[in-house]
Amino acid sequence: MQKHRLEALIPKLVVAPSLLLGFAFIYGFMIWNGVLSVTASRMLPNYEFVGLAQYAKLWEMDRWWVALKNLAIFGIGYVGGAMALGVFLAVLLDQKVRAEGFIRTVYLYPMALSFVVTGTAWKWLLNPSMGIEKLMHDWGWESFTFGWLVDSDMAIYCVVIAGVWQSAGFAMALFLAGLRGIDDSIIKAAQIDGASLPRIYWRIILPALRPVFFSTLMVLSHLAIKSFDLIMALTSGGPGYATDVPATFMYAMSFTRGQIGLGAASATMMLATVAALVVPYLYSELRSKKHEH
Amino acid sequence: MNTDWLSKQSLSRALLYVTLLIGAGFFLAPLYVMVVTSLKDADEIRQHSLVSLPNAINLDAWGLAWEAACTGAQCSGLKPFFWNSIWMTIPAVLISTIWGALNGYVLSLWKFRGSETLFAFLLFGVFMPFQVVLLPMSQVLGWMGLSSSIAGLILVHLLAGLPSTTLFFRNYYAAVPKDLLNAARMDGAGFWMIFLRIIVPMSTPIVMVTLIWQFTQIWNDFLFGVAFSGADSKPITVGLNNLANTTSSVKAYNVDMAAALIAGLPTMLVYVVAGRYFVRGLTAGAVKG
Numbered sequence: 061m062q063k064h065r066l067e068a069l070i071p072k073l074v075v076a077p078s079l080l081l082g083f084a085f086i087y088g089f090m091i092w093n094g095v096l097s098v099t100a101s102r103m104l105p106n107y108e109f110v111g112l113a114q115y116a117k118l119w120e121m122d123r124w125w126v127a128l129k130n131l132a133i134f135g136i137g138y139v140g141g142a143m144a145l146g147v148f149l150a151v152l153l154d155q156k157v158r159a160e161g162f163i164r165t166v167y168l169y170p171m172a173l174s175f176v177v178t179g180t181a182w183k184w185l186l187n188p189s190m191g192i193e194k195l196m197h198d199w200g201w202e203s204f205t206f207g208w209l210v211d212s213d214m215a216i217y218c219v220v221i222a223g224v225w226q227s228a229g230f231a232m233a234l235f236l237a238g239l240r241g242i243d244d245s246i247i248k249a250a251q252i253d254g255a256s257l258p259r260i261y262w263r264i265i266l267p268a269l270r271p272v273f274f275s276t277l278m279v280l281s282h283l284a285i286k287s288f289d290l291i292m293a294l295t296s297g298g299p300g301y302a303t304d305v306p307a308t309f310m311y312a313m314s315f316t317r318g319q320i321g322l323g324a325a326s327a328t329m330m331l332a333t334v335a336a337l338v339v340p341y342l343y344s345e346l347r348s349k350k351h352e353h
Numbered sequence: 354m355n356t357d358w359l360s361k362q363s364l365s366r367a368l369l370y371v372t373l374l375i376g377a378g379f380f381l382a383p384l385y386v387m388v389v390t391s392l393k394d395a396d397e398i399r400q401h402s403l404v405s406l407p408n409a410i411n412l413d414a415w416g417l418a419w420e421a422a423c424t425g426a427q428c429s430g431l432k433p434f435f436w437n438s439i440w441m442t443i444p445a446v447l448i449s450t451i452w453g454a455l456n457g458y459v460l461s462l463w464k465f466r467g468s469e470t471l472f473a474f475l476l477f478g479v480f481m482p483f484q485v486v487l488l489p490m491s492q493v494l495g496w497m498g499l500s501s502s503i504a505g506l507i508l509v510h511l512l513a514g515l516p517s518t519t520l521f522f523r524n525y526y527a528a529v530p531k532d533l534l535n536a537a538r539m540d541g542a543g544f545w546m547i548f549l550r551i552i553v554p555m556s557t558p559i560v561m562v563t564l565i566w567q568f569t570q571i572w573n574d575f576l577f578g579v580a581f582s583g584a585d586s587k588p589i590t591v592g593l594n595n596l597a598n599t600t601s602s603v604k605a606y607n608v609d610m611a612a613a614l615i616a617g618l619p620t621m622l623v624y625v626v627a628g629r630y631f632v633r634g635l636t637a638g639a640v641k642g
Contacts (some may be wrong), residue, residue: 071463085512092489172624174573289575
């Protein structure tokens, strides 16, 4: 009897330490960060309560608005670009293509690279005097100029290009997996009815991929909100702070500018954005799984 | 009529392959430019085109990137950073995988009251922006005496990776037939016996997925590396970033490219050798629950 009771305890004892540490890391630190965001902390954390003063200051800062605007541009360009290119390539690859495995490998390899590697490579390619611009000059297109990387208004689009390059293959892999899951008989029936292939894709197959669109959107959007490395490596947030995003803003305030309270407030804003996006998604995913059983 | 249809068919096939090849070109071009640039010397880079092949295979830039290029004030190349990353990545990957396996085993096959809820709450950690933990974590690392150390980085990666590794194993073990488990229990096998004799031997695919996923995540991490490392514990991504952003009078693009390739090589190698496990990890990360 004693032994049985011990046996029943083992599973709980096994998960307890890691779950406790995990929850401390996720939720404990979340709360702690929230607390820091309502204090006057500057170089070092202190716990002098200042209410929502840091948030008020945050929303009055030009730099924060620039970061939000950049996140909007980057988010739309990166998520939209990667998904459009991804679904396009997945549909093409789904046409019983020879050497499919090889082509898929080529499309997806950037995802194995660090964003820092990607950023370093694209910084060279997009270099205004040496990269693609010089290539076009060498090829005889003398008037070609491409100075986006050093142009405050355009530099964020360089981040979009590099981001899409890195992640389009990932979206492709998700869509291709979705396409492979679609029942062939529906397509065959439509073909017998005389529907053309583009029409079948547009009217039947892509609508059936809605769940995949949705989960790809979720994954890419939260990556967009968290993106930090790519911007640090490609533009370091510059010129000036023209390509700052919330993640680089948070880092700059917390670790280089000695504004810990502001940094914590910006982190809370990032958390709220991700939570607004992901919590309904996770909730519906877990619920639908439960109903299936 | 019939031949007309055929030629239309073959034309669209040709168009399909051309488009797929253009796509491949888009993804491969940066890698190609990186490789050829890393093999040129500075004069060649200036005089020849971005995409021209090097005159000769010149590994000077690789040598410099490995052990002499300056990263800020220090001029010893990427070598020390590379080893820091190795010593950080190996223990973090191994421990977080074992942790994930145990958690996944309990949360799928030894469910207890509230365990599903615990799992749901843990899942948010997969998506959470880590900016939220940076400030508290740096204070905790300070209290523990682990600031700016590789041990501190290992700890952070263990905690940050726990939700994903638990998710991977939990979803994989959810497919284990309950009858198998009950039969083993009838025979008197306990928690550990079932884990070691039945579950572990059937886990090779998911172990591969998790090892590769964690290796890629931790090797490629920059945020924790830049926030928590000190002079002697910077990982390779931070080393590369410092190297490429060090302002010197003459920018050595060949060295930058060689350095980027050195930093990217380990994960690329893993991807080429075990790509299908990598893809499974990516898709598993997107399909939750």
